[in-house]
Amino acid sequence: MNDWLVAVGYLFLHPILYVAFIFAIVLGVTRSRRERNDFHVRVYDHFHELRYMLPTGMGIGVVASLLILLLGLEIPLEAIYLVGIVTFLLILTGKTSWLTAPFIFGTSYIILWILDAFSIEVPFIEGASLEELIGFAILSSLMMMAEGLLVLINGSKKTSPAFLKSRRGLRVGAHVSKRIWVIPMMVYIPNGLFELPFTWWPVLPFGSGQLLPVLVPFVLGFGFVVKSTLPEVKIKAKGNHLIWLGLFITTCAAGSILAPIVGLLSMISAIIIRLWLYMKWRTEEDEAVHYYSPSSKGIMILDILPGTPSEKMTLVKGEVITAVNGKNVQNEQEFYVALQKNRAYCKLQVLTTAGEPRFVQGALYEGDHHELGIIFVEQEKRWDESIVM
Incomplete structure (x- = not known):
């Protein structure tokens, strides 16, 4: 047990955890300034986004880690590296809506698939074989469902009010949800891919080989401006959409066990569908009647x-x-x-x-x-x- 506790402690050595922490602070400071500009008062403090970053994600991470262990999924080390790189680049854009599972994991999967299929060599990312990507495809689809659960559970909690300008030039209200979540997840990498940090590092026996458990912080985000109704109604509906997307991609990704090309097609489909949902949601909000507008009743x-x-x-x-x-x-x-x-x-x-x-x-x-x-x-x-x- 002590070995596992020490191994968990190495979660805090992962740089993406601190990048996410800084990003959450930046989101809080930016939001507070906007609220002061709109209302001359800060609605929530600078650490509001930070409070939502870990609690729900930890619970989802535990469940997902158990599923990965029960399914015996091996995750290529190159996939972990690439997910971190893609996450970092998307955080640099400053847009929480881009930190979605299809963009992060789907893009990483496609890159690794191309590297192996065309024998392309990239420093630090040698590429994993198509067979080794089966576990990563299923992990990616699980993260898509996790994203939907996170949005459903707390994407609409304590959203930030804002004033916007309607198409007619009227001042109307809206609610802004910007969230970033960290999901600590135990993934299992085939032993021997890299040197163990210490001799006591736990290694799990599985099948004819051994799996090395590594606790990795995955980062997801969500961003949406609600103008047409209550944020609880609109954002929870988006969470349900994302859960169904995750279930659909999970079903498709499972087919990669039979044919690796199915995994590639499922990740491409996930990105396309997620982009379509993003554009559809924004169009609906832009064309809908503004809910938070002056009322003749009071x-x-x-x-x-x-x-x-x-x-x-x-x-x-x-x-x-x-x-x-x-x-x-x-x-x-x-x-x-x-x-x-x-x-x-x-x-x-x-x-x-x-x-x-x-x-x-x-x-x-x-x-x-x-x-x-x-x-x-x-x-x-x-x-x-x-x-x-």
Whole structure:
């Protein structure tokens, strides 16, 4: 057991882990600046993206590692190197939407397939035989399903509000999801491909040979701007799409056991389908009616600042405040004027996201009147046209 614990510790020697860490910090700083520019307040701190980087990915990594062990999949060392290189290059673009499993693993697989098929020599990446790529093809398809699960589980959690400019030049609200995840996964490389770091390094017997377990941090990302509905609805639907894509590619990749060319075709298909989904999602959002826009029924809530009185009163994004202390309101100024009618207590009439009325009430304390923590859609703020996924 001690050997395994020490082996796990060597996860922290992998450079891509620190590259992902730095990238998550950069995403947080950039988002915080945009939020201050839009709302004069930072909605989430600089470490918001960092908090989502590991927890869910660790659980998925454990399950995937067990599947790989049970299936007895051997992963070529060259594949691990190339995945790290492709991941690093995609991180340099600064676009989380490019850190998708088909782009990272599919591209790596295609490169290795071409290197072997045409006997091309590249420094540090000698190329793996087509038979050795079978395990990598199945690993790649598992990572595609993992991506869908990550998007489904926490891609829509605590998204960042933003102001954008519509085609008609109107100021409208949106929610931005930018995520980067690290999935620590135990992969099994045929012993003898490289020297063991120490004599105590664990080696698993399997079949007629031995497999060397190596803990590797794989990185995935997701980026999307939701304009047409609640982020929970839209982004979870995207997660389901990606899970189905992963299941389809897994079925296809399993065929590489019979014919290596099937693995190549499955990876090419994964990239094409993922590109098609990306363009389809963006087109749908661009053509849809904006959900977060001024309402004739009252004031729409774009978001609620965490830890504020509004969060304690269970107000949520997408709801419309129609009355405050019995007085109908249509803009932010009327909202705060009505709020002053009772300095110790407030009662709000709200339309839920399902269009049903409900009442919200809560005690107010000194200073709360101007610090309720509500971001309204109709606020006079600048829009941001520079949000890039």
